[in-house]
Amino acid sequence: MSLLSKFQPLAARYDALRESGADPFSVKFDDIISSVEGVLKGKRTLLFGTNNYLGLTFDPHSMERSIDAIRMHGTGTTGSRIANGSYDGHAELERAIADFYGRKHCMVFSTGYQANLAMISTLVGKDDHLVIDADSHASIYDASRLGHAPVVRFRHNNPDDLAKRLARLKDQPGEKLIVVEGIYSMLGDTAPLKEFVDVKKEFGAYLMVDEAHSMGVLGERGRGLAEREGVEDDVDFVVGTFSKSLASVGGYCVSSMEGFEILRIAARPYMFTASLPPAIIASTTAALETLRAEPQRREKLTANSRRFYNGLKSAGFTVGPEANPIVAVIIDKVDVAAAFWKRLVDEGMYLNLALPPATPSHQAFLRSSVSAAHTFEHIDFAIELMTRVGREFGLLPENVHPFPPRVVTAERLSARAATMPVRRPAADVGAGMA
Amino acid sequence: MSEDQTALLNEVSDVLESVLNKKVELKPEMNIVNDLGLDSIAVMNFTMALEDKFDISIPLNDMASVVTVQDLLNTLETLRSAA
Numbered sequence: 001m002s003l004l005s006k007f008q009p010l011a012a013r014y015d016a017l018r019e020s021g022a023d024p025f026s027v028k029f030d031d032i033i034s035s036v037e038g039v040l041k042g043k044r045t046l047l048f049g050t051n052n053y054l055g056l057t058f059d060p061h062s063m064e065r066s067i068d069a070i071r072m073h074g075t076g077t078t079g080s081r082i083a084n085g086s087y088d089g090h091a092e093l094e095r096a097i098a099d100f101y102g103r104k105h106c107m108v109f110s111t112g113y114q115a116n117l118a119m120i121s122t123l124v125g126k127d128d129h130l131v132i133d134a135d136s137h138a139s140i141y142d143a144s145r146l147g148h149a150p151v152v153r154f155r156h157n158n159p160d161d162l163a164k165r166l167a168r169l170k171d172q173p174g175e176k177l178i179v180v181e182g183i184y185s186m187l188g189d190t191a192p193l194k195e196f197v198d199v200k201k202e203f204g205a206y207l208m209v210d211e212a213h214s215m216g217v218l219g220e221r222g223r224g225l226a227e228r229e230g231v232e233d234d235v236d237f238v239v240g241t242f243s244k245s246l247a248s249v250g251g252y253c254v255s256s257m258e259g260f261e262i263l264r265i266a267a268r269p270y271m272f273t274a275s276l277p278p279a280i281i282a283s284t285t286a287a288l289e290t291l292r293a294e295p296q297r298r299e300k301l302t303a304n305s306r307r308f309y310n311g312l313k314s315a316g317f318t319v320g321p322e323a324n325p326i327v328a329v330i331i332d333k334v335d336v337a338a339a340f341w342k343r344l345v346d347e348g349m350y351l352n353l354a355l356p357p358a359t360p361s362h363q364a365f366l367r368s369s370v371s372a373a374h375t376f377e378h379i380d381f382a383i384e385l386m387t388r389v390g391r392e393f394g395l396l397p398e399n400v401h402p403f404p405p406r407v408v409t410a411e412r413l414s415a416r417a418a419t420m421p422v423r424r425p426a427a428d429v430g431a432g433m434a
Numbered sequence: 435m436s437e438d439q440t441a442l443l444n445e446v447s448d449v450l451e452s453v454l455n456k457k458v459e460l461k462p463e464m465n466i467v468n469d470l471g472l473d474s475i476a477v478m479n480f481t482m483a484l485e486d487k488f489d490i491s492i493p494l495n496d497m498a499s500v501v502t503v504q505d506l507l508n509t510l511e512t513l514r515s516a517a
């Protein structure tokens with residue numbers, strides 16, 4: 001009992017949440033039918049909480065290549081690239097990502113989380129300084145604890161605050177690495193990257209951008225926020241993940257810095273874990289090809305994001321500051337947010353419930369992620385459902401209509417969801433979604 | 435406690451009040467997490483506010499070894515004299 005007793009306060013909070021009827025931490029899907037549709041408690045459900053930005057999880061090109069790779073190269077690599085060797089596919093994917101970014105070097109990791117752990121904990125040592133945004137993702141915080149550099153935080157998205165903190169470190173020896181994100185994963189806001197670049201240059205620091213949620217989403221070619229802002233030459237390292245736009249699992253870092261390759265025998269989260277299996281490498285390589293060949297997916301994603309964001313905003317919800325594929329509705333009270341979330345899920349819309357401390361404030365977020373695979377009909381269904389429930393909960397003014405009011409039911413899902421049979425029995429899926 | 439430390443304690447109390455938006459009465463022997471009920475986020479925000487108040491850099495790892503209010507005062511004194 002004593003070993004786990006320190007978790008009693010956490011357990012008590014979790015119990016209170018479950019007693020309210022909402023358990024966002026153990027949703028179990030009966031099945032996932034498409035990039036945007038699943039089955040939950042026997043009911044067809046629209047997925048608005050997947051990070052599946054380009055809608056590529058069922059893309060035939062990726063699926064076929066993945067299946068071929070298993071047939072040709074087996075199911076797993078059974079070891080790390082340092083100890084057990086690389087396959088052709090690993091090097092090929094690294095070349096493809098480096099080429100996509102126009103950078104000299106790329107390292108692939110087994111998750112995006114590990115990409116951050118590896119890069120951040122290794123690049124700065126005990127005589128350097130790590131300077132991170134206060135609202136950084138957990139992987140960046142964990143990386144800051146794995147490494148040995150002193151860690152300083154600056155106020156979220158605030159270049160002046162960053163400058164102030166770098167000024168305090170001015171006379172201290174060692175290099176400074178600034179870490180920011182392209183699109184922040186909870187609120188969907190972007191970093192003021194041009195201003196951060198100015199500060200970085202003023203103080204001679206290095207800059208890393210985690211484009212986990214912006215790769216495939218922002219920029220003319222989909223490289224992310226640095227591309228959109230025209231500052232790629234001043235971003236020393238881009239980190240990202242395969243688990244969102246590229247619809248698989250894994251992470252990467254690209255850079256043109258001379259000497260980069262030494263990190264392969266220095267970064268422990270790269271060295272001491274098994275490399276990605278052939279099926280994942282193959283589907284990821286294929287998905288990157290699709291990302292590059294089909295910019296229309298990004299256009300559709302942008303149109304969907306704006307429609308959803310503007311619909312919720314004009315209905316009177318408090319949303320994040322920008323229309324990006326992550327759309328968060330901010331709700332002050334955690335119990336109201338939990339009840340709201342449960343109603344939406346019961347009525348056929350799955351989204352994420354983000355609770356403090358995962359949110360940057362003491363509020364709760366109903367966090368949606370929009371996909372290029374959503375139709376406008378899907379988006380409108382979600383807006384109308386959220387608006388109806390929001391009014392019922394007294395969170396919205398009565399007289400605002402985002403659209404001409406229509407009857408909304410779960411039957412309004414897309415034609416495909418209405419006609420496509422569930423392909424597999426309930427039992428073997430579920431665990432696929434994190 | 436020296437006069438300097440008493441003055442510092444008052445300044446630290448002001449900073450914490452501004453972070454928590456409520457009155458606090460700090461005593462040197464208080465445990466920052468247990469007695470003040472600060473969670474990890476509050477501690478980090480408290481740290482940023484202290485950095486701004488005293489115009490110093492307080493790396494998160496330096497805060498990790500701070501348990502009591504007295505520890506904090508000592509750490510602040512060291513960092514200020516080094517700055």
Ligand SMILES: Cc1ncc(COP(=O)(O)O)c(C=O)c1O
Pocket residue numbers: 111112113114116137139181185210212213241242243249250251
């Ligand atoms: C900003 C950010 N960085 C890194 C990650 C980690 O990525 P992965 O899920 O591939 O480990 C995530 C998502 O979980 C993220 O939101």
